[in-house]
Amino acid sequence: MTVEIKRVAVVGAGNMGHQISICCALAGLETSCIDVSPEQLQKAESFMKKYLPERVAKGKLSEESARQAEARLRFLDSLEEGVREADFVIEAVTEKLDLKKELFRRLDQLCPPHTILATNSSFFVSSLLAPETGRPALVCNMHFFNPALVMKCVEVVKGPHTAEETAKAAMDLALKMGKKPVLLHKEIYGFLVxxxxxxxxxxxxxxxxxxxxxxxxxxxxxxxxxxxxxxxxxxxxxxxxxxxxxxxxxxxxxxxxxxxxxxxxxxxxxxxxxxxxxxxxxxxxxx
Ligand SMILES: NC(=O)c1ccc[n+]([C@@H]2O[C@H](COP(=O)([O-])OP(=O)(O)OC[C@H]3O[C@@H](n4cnc5c(N)ncnc54)[C@H](O)[C@@H]3O)[C@@H](O)[C@H]2O)c1
Structure with missing residues (x-):
């Protein structure tokens, strides 16, 4: 079943997560940016409040688009609240396998049954995380590049468990964000780039x-x-x-x-x- 992606949750507001969240909000998606660290959330929100007006001042964004993007983006410390209605989750927490496994277990419990769970991990393939969930067909890699607001490439990696529709939804989401996604048909260490x-x-x-x-x-x-x-x-x-x-x-x-x-x-x-x-x-x- 293909669901239209309207609400996205980005878990982790660090180097990658805060910029991925802004990309989502600018693409017209209702976005939650979630982190366990209040300082990180504060930093992410301050960055957004500086970044959007700068884009307006440079003539790259209309005032109305900036205002709407800001209104669409919430910064939250509650995973439960942030993912409750999400159609798509992009996990961008610290690169530690046990942490990501635990998070995927929780996401599986907290998200609606149709929600796609993608990891932005640089090295861990999603087949390390999919078995932690009861929805392996809805799990994939979606690897952004740093800085995520600037870099166009996104690697979408299909694991043996990943449904075609899931990979397509990740590709479509990246396109919606103005990216140039590439699809890897199988998992491989280090992906492509x-x-x-x-x-x-x-x-x-x-x-x-x-x-x-x-x-x-x-x-x-x-x-x-x-x-x-x-x-x-x-x-x-x-x-x-x-x-x-x-x-x-x-x-x-x-x-x-x-x-x-x-x-x-x-x-x-x-x-x-x-x-x-x-x-x-x-x-x-x-x-
Ligand atoms: N930095 C890069 O150049 C780059 C590029 C592509 C992909 N990545 C990948 O993106 C992911 C994040 O990398 P980063 O550089 O943004 O790291 P980072 O350390 O800057 O940010 C990670 C954030 O995750 C938060 N976090 C930790 N546990 C959490 C939890 N349980 N729930 C919510 N938030 C939690 C931390 O508080 C921190 O703010 C990693 O998997 C990394 O491999 C990084």
Whole structure:
């Protein structure tokens, strides 16, 4: 049965959740943005109150649309109240599997029977969460990119349990939000974008580690020949070299394959505490 999606609940008002909520409200959906942290809710609401008038001032949004979006968006600390009437839930809580499992169990109890439950997790496929519910056919991944208000791509991932109608509803919802969704017909670690990005990062690090070219020249080639907005080393400095180190270590722990260990350049930067922009120095110096 296909239900028209009118009410959305976003659980988690952090980096991702607060912006996904605003995207939903701007798309004309009645939206609840839910978090356990009052400070996070406060921050999310303050951001919305600043963001919408800025868009109006820049001529990107009419005053009326901004007013309506604000009226459609509620910030709540009660999961029960926030999801009671939701047609679609987007889970965007902290990336911890046990936390997400517990939340999916509660969502299954609190939501109406037709509600679709989607996870914005970067790495956990929805088949890890679907068995916690009595509605596996209504569970899928819906992976947004950071910052969610700006980035157009959304990966919708269909698990073996996911009904066609569920994946279609997630794709349609993303389209309604003005996104450019892509559908993954099966689950795979890292989904699509992060897998491609990993190949690029690994190759860039190989070229640096083997002395073929400098970080600056590799970045320059990727920007000027491939048309990427920034090179892999600039990107690693932005996302954090500590993150690159931990992701590679986690991969190595899982596979035991020495090829999966962090590259020498990443280890060196990690040990020196040169983790990128946040430390003032990474592959580049930020003075
Ligand atoms: N940050 C990114 O670049 C990015 C990109 C794509 C996907 N993601 C995924 O999005 C999810 C959220 O990431 P984030 O960066 O927004 O994290 P975040 O730490 O900024 O926010 C997580 C929020 O979840 C809240 N929370 C924790 N338990 C909760 C519960 N039981 N009920 C309600 N709220 C709860 C926290 O208070 C916090 O505000 C993760 O699964 C992450 O993998 C992150």
């Amino acid at each position: 992060n897998r491609i990005l990993r190949r690029i990062m690994d190759e860039a690090l190989f070229l640096l580690d083997t002395g073929v070219a400098s970080a600056e020249d590799i970045d320059s080639a990727v920007v000027n020949a491939l048309g990427h907005p920034m090179g892999p080393f600039t990107l690693m400095d932005l996302t954090g070299i500590d993150l690159s180190y931990h992701i590679a270590m986690e991969r190595y722990r899982e596979t035991g394959d020495p090829a999966d260990k962090p590259s020498p350049a990443v280890v060196e930067k990690y040990v020196r505490g040169e983790w990128g922009r946040k430390k003032g120095r990474g592959f580049y110096n930020y003075g």
